[in-house]
Amino acid sequence: MTNLIDINPSLIEYAHRYLQRFMTITIDELKMLLSYCEVRQVEKRTILVKEGEVDNYLNMVVKGLIMKYVRVKKSDMILQLATEGHVIHSEISFLTRTPSMVFVETLEPTIMVSLTYDKMEEALDKFPQGERLGRLILTGMYVKKEESRYYRLLKSPRERFLDYLNAHPHMLQRVPQKYLASYLNIKPETFSRMKHLVAKQ
């Protein structure tokens, strides 16, 4: 199990940076936590979870890109785009063990560290301060969701467009435009028209 760390040197770095946001954690503790996880490597356009399936994994992207979307009347609405260092899964399904309302799918060949529900329970119980870490991670997820909801309600499409692409300029290259438009809740035509706003800086 420990040799999973050799797969990608960024793994330790991303996982450490992620967890350090919540509490101080030593590299040894991190390695102990990683022993509950598995590394998964998949092709692009792999569907990790379908609507109706119970999501059994919490994933952190080590390399690649994963999206989460919901199918509403045949059209897909993108809810999350996760790149290196981000955590993504079907949260409600994973936490309540109920069928997922969303799809989780890779957009690029992806390497991720994944934690199953059972292993999470084990880690919460056995890892020193596991409960605390679990609570702080959830708090972080909650705050992030609230913020994105607030900005969605508060900001205009133009502001959402500019804020996002200024913060994540590389995403224009990595993600098809129609997905970005959907994620930002902007009409595709409007998105195309606004592209000149971030062109050639």
Add this chain to the structure above:
Amino acid sequence: MNNLLTFLNQFIKVSPEEFAELIAWTEPRQFEKKTILTKPGEVEEYMYFITSGLVRKYFLKKDQEIITHIVKEGGILGSGESFLTGEPSRYFVETLEPTTAFAISRYKLEEMYGSSKKWEKLGRVITTQYFLVQEIRLMDNIRFSTRERFVKFMKENTDLIQRVPQKYLASYLNIKPETFSRLKHLMNPK
């Protein structure tokens, strides 16, 4: 007090002694209706478990109030992100009815979590629940039509129609006030 015990027992078994211990971390508070508990720019110092009454949380978009939460007895409210991060609140928290609550301060809550693994676990489980409620509501907003959201909410919260001004319910459900009025016939008993 009973509804707090009922609330806790959904998550974790709490003995009478443990319940007394938990109550000791909190402060009983009582507010008139229309009391503003938190304003934008202030750091939220408390989370409130509502034992009786009604509280809303909202922010201003230009001059328009956008209501994100309406919570009655048996629920928890406060300016959650501010409370959890220590950053200034973007929201108002205001009572809509005379309200009684158990309030717990950020400081006391941290102390409580640190005092035993059981309370730490309770904290994790309630945080999970809080997160899930928010996430499920977000998904409902995406998956269901205005009409479906209206019907679902009214079915689950019959009492709130009497207790909350219509324009607040409309804002909470993100439905235009005119549309809300038009949808009201759907609630008439058949």
